[in-house]
Amino acid sequence: MKRGRLFVILALVLLGVVVLFLLxxxxxxxxxxxxxxxxxxxxxxxxxxxxxxSVNKTVVYLWITFGVVCVxxxxxxxxxxxVPGRFQFAMETLYELARDSIVGSVMKSGRETWFPxxxxxxxxxxxxxxxxxxxxxxxxxWSLGFYAATANLYVTLSLALCTFVFTHYAGVRNNGPxxxxxxxxxASAPPVLxxxxxxxxxxxxxxxxxxxxxxxxxxxxxxxxxxAVFFGMALLFQNYAAAALLQGGSVLIYLFELFxxxxxxxxFAILSGVYIGGALDQEH
Amino acid sequence: MDADSARLLAAGISMGxxxxxxxxxxxxxxxxxxxxxxRQPEVSGDIRVNMFIxxxxxxxxxxxxxxVALILIFVA
Numbered sequence: 001m002k003r004g005r006l007f008v009i010l011a012l013v014l015l016g017v018v019v020l021f022l023l024x025x026x027x028x029x030x031x032x033x034x035x036x037x038x039x040x041x042x043x044x045x046x047x048x049x050x051x052x053x054s055v056n057k058t059v060v061y062l063w064i065t066f067g068v069v070c071v072x073x074x075x076x077x078x079x080x081x082x083v084p085g086r087f088q089f090a091m092e093t094l095y096e097l098a099r100d101s102i103v104g105s106v107m108k109s110g111r112e113t114w115f116p117x118x119x120x121x122x123x124x125x126x127x128x129x130x131x132x133x134x135x136x137x138x139x140x141x142w143s144l145g146f147y148a149a150t151a152n153l154y155v156t157l158s159l160a161l162c163t164f165v166f167t168h169y170a171g172v173r174n175n176g177p178x179x180x181x182x183x184x185x186x187a188s189a190p191p192v193l194x195x196x197x198x199x200x201x202x203x204x205x206x207x208x209x210x211x212x213x214x215x216x217x218x219x220x221x222x223x224x225x226x227x228a229v230f231f232g233m234a235l236l237f238q239n240y241a242a243a244a245l246l247q248g249g250s251v252l253i254y255l256f257e258l259f260x261x262x263x264x265x266x267x268f269a270i271l272s273g274v275y276i277g278g279a280l281d282q283e284h
Numbered sequence: 285m286d287a288d289s290a291r292l293l294a295a296g297i298s299m300g301x302x303x304x305x306x307x308x309x310x311x312x313x314x315x316x317x318x319x320x321x322x323r324q325p326e327v328s329g330d331i332r333v334n335m336f337i338x339x340x341x342x343x344x345x346x347x348x349x350x351x352v353a354l355i356l357i358f359v360a
Contacts, residue, residue: 034358105333211344218347221354267340274337 021241036145036228037221039152042138057138061149064136065128072127098122102270107277110170114276117166121159122269125150129220129261133254146227150264151220153213160213163272164205171279183282212271219264223257295356302349309342 041054076091084092098119103111132148139145149155171180185198230250234243285293317335321328 101329101333105330106337211341214351215340215344215347218350219343222347222350263336263339267336270333270337271340 017241020244021239023240033225033228033232035140036147036224037151040140057147058149058152058155060138061128061131061136061147062155065124065131065149068127068131069123072123094123094126095119097266098269102266102273106270106273108281110174110277110280114166114170114273114280117162118269118273118276121163121272122265125159125216125268126262126265128155129265130258132220132224133257133261146224148220148224150216151224153217156213156217157209159216159268160209163212163275164209166272167205167275167279170276171282174280175282180279180282186283208275212268216264216268219260223253223260226253227257291356291360295353298349298356299353302352303346306342306346309345310339313338313342 039056039058041052041056042060043055045053045055047053072091076088079088081088099115102122103115103118107114128149132146132151135144135146137144138147168180174180175183184201185194187194189197227250230246230253234246237243237246313335317331317338321331324331
């Protein structure tokens with residue numbers, strides 16, 4: 001009985017696949033992944049000198065992220081109950097993750113001072129990555145599309161530059177400017193080697209900004225490009241079987257992107273914590 | 285071979301060859317981390333955080349290859 005039903009279901013699925021394969025496909029459509037990431041101005045505004053004030057997709061996504069973070073903070077702040085509900089429990093878990101797993105595990109001193117910045121970066125990047133996975137009508141001709149503010153190099157570079165500035169501010173304030181710069185190389189090393197290590201460290205300080213920004217940018221860009229390719233290949237193949245398969249695959253990619261969105265926010269925040277913590281407590 | 289096909293070929297090769305190192309590195313990193321978590325489950329939290337830092341740093345190498353491929357295709 002059970003076996004017979006399984007056989008019937010299997011036969012139906014096979015028949016469905018064959019019918020899908022035989023169905024004539026629709027019109028062939030041109031499809032360009034690059035268009036998904038082009039930032040055409042949505043609202044034209046005059047430019048002041050070299051600064052173009054036009055509102056494009058990235059700006060709108062930044063506003064949305066800002067709004068969502070503010071609304072979340074407002075609602076969680078208004079009614080903190082002793083017995084947490086579902087929403088409050090989720091927010092408490094994220095807060096504890098930021099406090100214990102990120103700031104608590106990588107910084108020795110200055111946890112209270114730098115927790116707001118690192119948690120702020122964590123929540124901003126996380127919400128921005130997650131907003132990027134909601135289809136919103138800001139693609140060309142106001143059609144639905146995926147885009148994330150963090151899939152733009154300028155946004156991630158600004159965030160990384162904030163971390164860069166705060167790292168050196170923290171180091172200079174905690175150790176004094178001369179001692180901070182001198183401590184970039186270990187004092188116990190022999191003279192020539194010491195200068196070499198100092199130069200290598202100075203170069204690495206610059207490349208931290210590059211790696212921090214490019215990591216987040218390239219991860220989000222690659223994820224969205226793969227999603228776009230999976231959606232767009234259905235148009236190219238003109239075949240319902242391939243379309244069904246690719247749509248199923250895009251669901252799996254989407255779930256993986258949710259994971260990546262979270263992991264990238266975590267890594268951005270934790271590396272900011274490592275850099276700031278390293279400047280605060282220098283190894284002598 | 286004209287310039288366009290050389291460019292596209294270079295983009296594909298840069299992505300493919302550039303992924304070998306990070307893939308090996310990530311495999312080693314995660315296997316070692318899982319091994320140490322299995323040995324000492326009581327410090328699994330610390331190991332996991334450090335594992336994610338390592339993943340972030342290792343994975344960046346593959347992403348540089350990705351960015352180079354993008355530059356080769358769309359900018360150069």
